Amino acid sequence: MDAGTRIEQALQGAVTRADVAGCPPGLAAAMRHAVFPRGARVRPRLCLAVAAACGDDEPALSDAAAISIELLHCASLVHDDLPCFDNADTRRGRPSVHRSFGEPLAVLAGDALIVLAFQTLARVVHQPQRLALLVTTVSRSVGVPFGIVAGQAWECENQVDTVHYHRSKTGALFAAAATAGAAAAGANGEPWRVVGETIGEAYQVADDIRDAAGDAEEIGKPTGRDAALGRPNLVAELGLVAVCRLDQLIADAIAAIPACSGAADLKLLILNEAKRLLPPKLAQHAA
Amino acid sequence: MDAGTRIEQALQGAVTRADVAGCPPGLAAAMRHAVFPRGARVRPRLCLAVAAACGDDEPALSDAAAISIELLHCASLVHDDLPCFDNADTRRGRPSVHRSFGEPLAVLAGDALIVLAFQTLARVVHQPQRLALLVTTVSRSVGVPFGIVAGQAWECENQVDTVHYHRSKTGALFAAAATAGAAAAGANGEPWRVVGETIGEAYQVADDIRDAAGDAEEIGKPTGRDAALGRPNLVAELGLVAVCRLDQLIADAIAAIPACSGAADLKLLILNEAKRLLPPKLAQHAA
Numbered sequence: 001m002d003a004g005t006r007i008e009q010a011l012q013g014a015v016t017r018a019d020v021a022g023c024p025p026g027l028a029a030a031m032r033h034a035v036f037p038r039g040a041r042v043r044p045r046l047c048l049a050v051a052a053a054c055g056d057d058e059p060a061l062s063d064a065a066a067i068s069i070e071l072l073h074c075a076s077l078v079h080d081d082l083p084c085f086d087n088a089d090t091r092r093g094r095p096s097v098h099r100s101f102g103e104p105l106a107v108l109a110g111d112a113l114i115v116l117a118f119q120t121l122a123r124v125v126h127q128p129q130r131l132a133l134l135v136t137t138v139s140r141s142v143g144v145p146f147g148i149v150a151g152q153a154w155e156c157e158n159q160v161d162t163v164h165y166h167r168s169k170t171g172a173l174f175a176a177a178a179t180a181g182a183a184a185a186g187a188n189g190e191p192w193r194v195v196g197e198t199i200g201e202a203y204q205v206a207d208d209i210r211d212a213a214g215d216a217e218e219i220g221k222p223t224g225r226d227a228a229l230g231r232p233n234l235v236a237e238l239g240l241v242a243v244c245r246l247d248q249l250i251a252d253a254i255a256a257i258p259a260c261s262g263a264a265d266l267k268l269l270i271l272n273e274a275k276r277l278l279p280p281k282l283a284q285h286a287a
Numbered sequence: 288m289d290a291g292t293r294i295e296q297a298l299q300g301a302v303t304r305a306d307v308a309g310c311p312p313g314l315a316a317a318m319r320h321a322v323f324p325r326g327a328r329v330r331p332r333l334c335l336a337v338a339a340a341c342g343d344d345e346p347a348l349s350d351a352a353a354i355s356i357e358l359l360h361c362a363s364l365v366h367d368d369l370p371c372f373d374n375a376d377t378r379r380g381r382p383s384v385h386r387s388f389g390e391p392l393a394v395l396a397g398d399a400l401i402v403l404a405f406q407t408l409a410r411v412v413h414q415p416q417r418l419a420l421l422v423t424t425v426s427r428s429v430g431v432p433f434g435i436v437a438g439q440a441w442e443c444e445n446q447v448d449t450v451h452y453h454r455s456k457t458g459a460l461f462a463a464a465a466t467a468g469a470a471a472a473g474a475n476g477e478p479w480r481v482v483g484e485t486i487g488e489a490y491q492v493a494d495d496i497r498d499a500a501g502d503a504e505e506i507g508k509p510t511g512r513d514a515a516l517g518r519p520n521l522v523a524e525l526g527l528v529a530v531c532r533l534d535q536l537i538a539d540a541i542a543a544i545p546a547c548s549g550a551a552d553l554k555l556l557i558l559n560e561a562k563r564l565l566p567p568k569l570a571q572h573a574a
Contacts, residue, residue: 115429
């Protein structure tokens with residue numbers, strides 16, 4: 001089964017847990033809206049790719065790790081879109097969760113998705129040692145001091161440390177995706193952290209470029225929001241130097257891949273993914 | 288060391304993890320505000336009491352279980368107080384988190400506290416089998432389909448199932464407190480579930496009574512809010528029959544205690560706790 005299918009099936013299985021009598025139907029619908037239809041699923045695909053490179057001897061655990069990270073990503077999008085943050089009306093080309101279901105259910109759907117990430121991990125019961133590592137890795141990437149929630153909280157400070165902001169808000173979950181993929185397959189996750197962090201940084205640079213130069217229709221959310229909201233944005237700081245930076249980051253990520261049975265395949269996969277990071281027009285322009 | 292001291296020390300240790308360079312100071316302060324100064328700590332004390340009754344052979348794990356549940360409780364209070372839910376200005380006699388730190392940091396502090404619960408559990412690394420059980424027990428009590436987030440989401444439905452509402456919103460975390468206390472000590476948690484659920488129901492009945500009849504100064508939050516917000520409230524449905532119901536629930540909880548070395552001590556503890564559940568005037572009136 002290909003990675004994309006594994007991810008969608010596992011996400012369906014997780015979200016379906018809310019579809020039972022006694023669970024408020026509005027909450028279940030809001031959670032489903034937040035997770036489907038699929039986004040790029042960049043993080044869980046990275047997680048499964050690293051697991052595959054490390055042998056993937058416990059696919060159920062790899063799947064759980066991969067989607068736990070995607071569920072946390074979806075939760076962060078739901079909360080980031082709230083009126084008190086980005087006040088975004090749309091996400092992935094559709095109304096955001098709070099626009100569709102109201103603010104209370106958006107807050108709760110985000111909360112429930114965070115918890116669902118850990119419920120999903122804990123369901124894989126036959127590898128308790130690996131599970132403990134995964135709960136540590138995944139929770140660290142979301143919480144304090146350096147997870148995505150901490151990254152988002154930098155937007156509430158008067159003085160923003162741009163490096164910590166990006167490393168926490170985007171890098172942490174990518175680092176966790178790579179580390180957790182290795183850990184799910186019984187490998188040492190730590191050498192993979194830098195691979196995930198570097199890919200995360202590449203993704204952030206690409207996102208900033210798309211936000212500044214992209215086309216709203218192409219990426220399915222309003223663009224120019226960073227500028228409108230006065231948020232830190234690498235393009236604003238560095239101009240189109242960012243496009244070269246992106247290429248360098250991809251090269252760095254590939255160079256950082258630890259020795260493993262699937263290194264060559266993983267390298268190809270990352271190069272193919274990198275091609276999709278820029279809007280077509282800009283990619284042509286840069287080439 | 289007494290249970291209260293263990294809980295406060297463990298909570299201090301957990302919350303202090305946000306106090307490092309590179310973590311946004313506003314988020315750390317908001318989390319601290321949500322957890323301290325102490326509330327009644329009813330749930331973690333129940334957890335430690337059950338752990339003690341079962342032998343408490345891994346105190347670090349019992350502490351982690353107890354405060355993971357308290358952190359989740361604190362997170363739920365922060366989010367429940369938000370303008371889109373109760374819009375509560377005060378909590379425990381002080382400004383609520385969103386009144387003190389703004390709505391964005393209140394959303395994020397709640398998120399970070401949810402995650403901190405799992406970070407705290409995962410730090411106790413030498414009992415991975417028990418840890419796996421604890422992550423399952425604790426996550427189930429917060430998420431879908433029947434955890435506290437689902438309970439809160441019933442308030443967004445047009446038709447509320449009062450039984451599911453109370454069981455999820457209050458009972459779930461009490462059930463987890465009892466179950467997790469046993470599991471942390473290596474005992475079978477399931478027979479303890481009904482003890483926790485029954486105590487949770489007693490606590491909810493007492494809370495409803497206090498909301499209807501209590502004194503705002505005495506309980507440190509605005510009273511009469513259930514009526515003002517049109518929320519399900521057992522007192523409104525049953526009148527003062529609720530006071531007798533409370534006594535019955537305490538008796539039921541004690542009768543449900545499974546055979547264990549510390550059963551007699553636990554029974555005394557529950558009876559002592561029960562005395563503190565009603566406002567003094569009402570307790571005199573009922574007696």
